[in-house]
Amino acid sequence: MNHNPVYLALDLPRLDAAQALAQKVKDHVGGLKLGLEFFLAHGHHGVHEIAKVGLPIFLDLKLHDIPNTVAGAMQAIHVLEPAIVTIHASGGRAMMEDAKAAAGEHTKVVAVTVLTSLDDDDLASVGVKARAEEQALRLAELAHSAGLDGIVCSGHEVGAIKRQWKDGFFVVPGLRPADATLGDQKRAVTPRAARDAGASVLVIGRPISRAEDPAAAARAIEATL
Numbered sequence: 208m209n210h211n212p213v214y215l216a217l218d219l220p221r222l223d224a225a226q227a228l229a230q231k232v233k234d235h236v237g238g239l240k241l242g243l244e245f246f247l248a249h250g251h252h253g254v255h256e257i258a259k260v261g262l263p264i265f266l267d268l269k270l271h272d273i274p275n276t277v278a279g280a281m282q283a284i285h286v287l288e289p290a291i292v293t294i295h296a297s298g299g300r301a302m303m304e305d306a307k308a309a310a311g312e313h314t315k316v317v318a319v320t321v322l323t324s325l326d327d328d329d330l331a332s333v334g335v336k337a338r339a340e341e342q343a344l345r346l347a348e349l350a351h352s353a354g355l356d357g358i359v360c361s362g363h364e365v366g367a368i369k370r371q372w373k374d375g376f377f378v379v380p381g382l383r384p385a386d387a388t389l390g391d392q393k394r395a396v397t398p399r400a401a402r403d404a405g406a407s408v409l410v411i412g413r414p415i416s417r418a419e420d421p422a423a424a425a426r427a428i429e430a431t432l
C-alpha cells in the first residue's frame with residue numbers, strides 16, 4: 208500500500224495524454240483523480256484504462272441532484288469500484304444518505320463543502336451569508352450526521368473540521384507550492400500546510416500536470432510532505 212497522500216488530478220481531455228501523465232508520475236503519487244472533463248469524454252472505458260496504472264481511483268463527479276437520481280448515478284458507477292467518489296453537501300441530508308446507501312462498501316463517499324474557487328464574496332453573491340469557513344463547517348457537520356465518510360474542503364478550514372470530526376476522511380484540493388500560480392483557486396494553501404492541518408488526501412492537478420517535468424514536480428512536492 209502506497210501511503211503518499213497526493214492524488215493527481217488528471218484533468219485532461221485525451222485518454223492517451225492522461226495515461227502518459229499517469230505513467231510518468233505513478234511512483235510519486237498515491238492515487239489518481241478522474242473528474243468531469245475526463246469521465247464525460249471517456250466514461251467507464253477510460254476509468255478501466257487508467258486503473259491499469261495500478262493506483263487507487265478517485266472518481267470526482269460532484270453529484271448534486273434529487274436523492275433518487277443521485278442514488279441511481281451511484282449505482283451506475285458501482286462496478287468501477289472507485290476508492291473515493293464526490294457528491295455536493297449542498298444537495299442536502301437525504302441526498303447524501305441515499306448516495307452513501309447506494310455506494311459500494313469499499314468506496315468512500317465524500318461531500319464537497321465550499322469549492323476552493325469561491326471566497327466570501329462569491330458566497331454572498333449566491334445568497335450564502337456565512338463566511339466560507341463557517342459554511343464549510345456547517346456542511347461538514349451535515350455530511351457527518353448523514354453518515355458519509357468525509358468531506359472535501361480547503362486547507363484553511365480542514366483543521367477546524369477535524370477537531371469536530373476526529374475520524375473523518377478529509378480531501379483537500381486547491382493546493383499550491385509556495386511559488387506557484389493560483390489560477391482559479393481562491394482559498395489555496397501549500398500541500399505541507401494542508402497535510403499538517405489534517406488532510407487525508409491532497410488533490411493536486413496543474414502544479415504537476417502543467418510542469419515541464421511532471422515527475423520532478425511530483426517528487427518535489429512529495430519531498431515537502
Ligand SMILES: O=C(O)c1cc(=O)[nH]c(=O)n1[C@@H]1O[C@H](COP(=O)(O)O)[C@@H](O)[C@H]1O
Nearest residue numbers: 216267321322323359380381410411412413
Ligand atoms: O472535488 C474536488 O476535487 C475539488 C473541489 C474543490 O473545492 N476544488 C477543487 O479544485 N477540486 C478539484 O481539485 C482539482 C484541482 O486542480 P488544480 O487546481 O489544477 O490543482 C481539480 O480537479 C478540481 O476539480
